[in-house]
Amino acid sequence: MRYMLMRKADVDTEQGVLPSQELLQAMGDYNERLIRAGVFVTGDGLRPSGEGCRLEFRGGEPRVIQGPFDATEELLAGYSVLEVESLEEAIEWAKGWPREDGEGNVTLELRRYFTMEDFDPGAGLDKHMAQSRMPRALQVHLAFPGTCREAMAFYAEVTGGHLEAVLTYGETPAAEQAPQEWHDRVVHASLNIRGHRLMGADMMGDCYQPPQGAQLFLDYADVDQAAQVFQRLAEGGQVLMPFEATFWAQGFGMATDRFGVHWMVATPSDQCP
Numbered sequence: 268m269r270y271m272l273m274r275k276a277d278v279d280t281e282q283g284v285l286p287s288q289e290l291l292q293a294m295g296d297y298n299e300r301l302i303r304a305g306v307f308v309t310g311d312g313l314r315p316s317g318e319g320c321r322l323e324f325r326g327g328e329p330r331v332i333q334g335p336f337d338a339t340e341e342l343l344a345g346y347s348v349l350e351v352e353s354l355e356e357a358i359e360w361a362k363g364w365p366r367e368d369g370e371g372n373v374t375l376e377l378r379r380y381f382t383m384e385d386f387d388p389g390a391g392l393d394k395h396m397a398q399s400r401m402p403r404a405l406q407v408h409l410a411f412p413g414t415c416r417e418a419m420a421f422y423a424e425v426t427g428g429h430l431e432a433v434l435t436y437g438e439t440p441a442a443e444q445a446p447q448e449w450h451d452r453v454v455h456a457s458l459n460i461r462g463h464r465l466m467g468a469d470m471m472g473d474c475y476q477p478p479q480g481a482q483l484f485l486d487y488a489d490v491d492q493a494a495q496v497f498q499r500l501a502e503g504g505q506v507l508m509p510f511e512a513t514f515w516a517q518g519f520g521m522a523t524d525r526f527g528v529h530w531m532v533a534t535p536s537d538q539c540p
Contacts, residue, residue, distance in 0.1 A: 268379060269308065270357040272347045274364075275374040276316070280344035281335060283315045286368075293365035301349065306360060310347035340374065354379065407483060409467040409528060412475045415453035418526040419467055425499045426485070428460035436469075445471070482521065482529040490517040490534040497532040500524045 286294070301307035317335035324330075336342060351357045357377050364375060383399065386392045411418055416433060423430040436442055437450030445452075452469040465483070470476075487493035497510040497518075503525035510520030510532065519533040 268351055268353065268357075269382075270349045270351060270354070271378050271380065272349055272357065272361055273343050273376040273378065274345045274347075274368075275376060276313075276339050276342035276344040277369060277373070278339065279369070281315045281317070281339050281342065283317075286312075290365065290367045293367040297363060297365050298347075300363070301347070301360065304360075306349045306351050306356075308348035308350050310345070312345035313343055316342050404463075406464040406466055409465070409478065410470045410475055411453075411467055411526060413452055413469050414526055415456055415467045415469045418524075418528070419453075419456045419458055419465075421524075421526075422465060423458055425496055426458070426460050428458045428465070430456070431459050432457040477527050478529055482531045484531045484533070487532070487534050493518050493532050493534045494520075497522060497530075500530050500532065 298307060298310065315335065319334045321332045321334070321336070322329045323332060349357055349360060351360065354377065361375050361377060364373065383392065383396055386395075409415075409418075419430055419433065422428065432455060433453055434455045435451055436445040436454045439454055441454060442450055449469070449471060454468055456467045458465040458467075485493070485496060487496065494510050497520045501520075501522040501524070505523045506520070507523060507529075508519070508521040510518050513519045515536060515538075517534040517536055519531070521529070521531050523529050
């Protein structure tokens with residue numbers, strides 16, 4: 268069962284008074300206990316209602332009302348989401364709320380989340396069920412025969428992405444199963460490009476298969492920038508389709524880079540969805 272543990276607002280939170288280092292430490296310790304017990308899902312503090320707004324609908328028409336709002340005790344200052352077995356378990360965790368908060372004078376509220384099982388079957392529920400099957404994200408993973416580190420560094424340079432992880436076989440328990448000469452090869456690399464991740468790893472022996480039947484697509488607003496990126500990716504590789512204007516794009520090209528990875532680079536026209 269998933270419960271939201273809501274910390275109600277008070278005069279201090281509505282005035283934007285930030286928590287002290289002592290309270291931050293206490294809340295960090297509290298969250299750590301929740302995390303270690305496996306019941307913490309997420310949690311955040313909220314800025315004062317004066318920095319927010321409400322939307323009221325009347326006859327289907329929205330009206331935006333700027334904060335701050337009265338009835339402070341009904342507002343939220345923050346929340347945590349707990350995954351527990353029962354309301355009683357959620358209450359026990361809530362009872363452990365840090366005494367440092369509000370000098371021990373705070374109001375918390377627990378509310379259980381709805382689940383799909385709470386609703387009658389039907390077309391409306393089917394739509395929500397379909398949405399619930401969606402993964403949190405769709406990422407791309409590439410295999411390399413031992414060139415992963417070089418390739419990912421190159422892709423980071425070309426795209427401007429952040430190479431956030433490069434982990435070798437020798438840095439993991441897999442070192443015991445890997446030949447000594449593979450200890451400096453990459454078992455996991457992650458390149459963050461606007462929140463999307465291009466991941467890669469070196470694969471030994473027959474485990475490596477060259478990419479086939481798939482391309483990575485880079486979409487640029489500026490056609491000159493797209494052309495430059497295309498040329499960089501094509502260096503030492505093979506141009507499959509030169510970068511040029513098409514009926515649907517200001518510029519589009521296809522190339523296989525020197526690592527054997529297939530790319531499409533384009534600046535779609537405004538008429539192309």
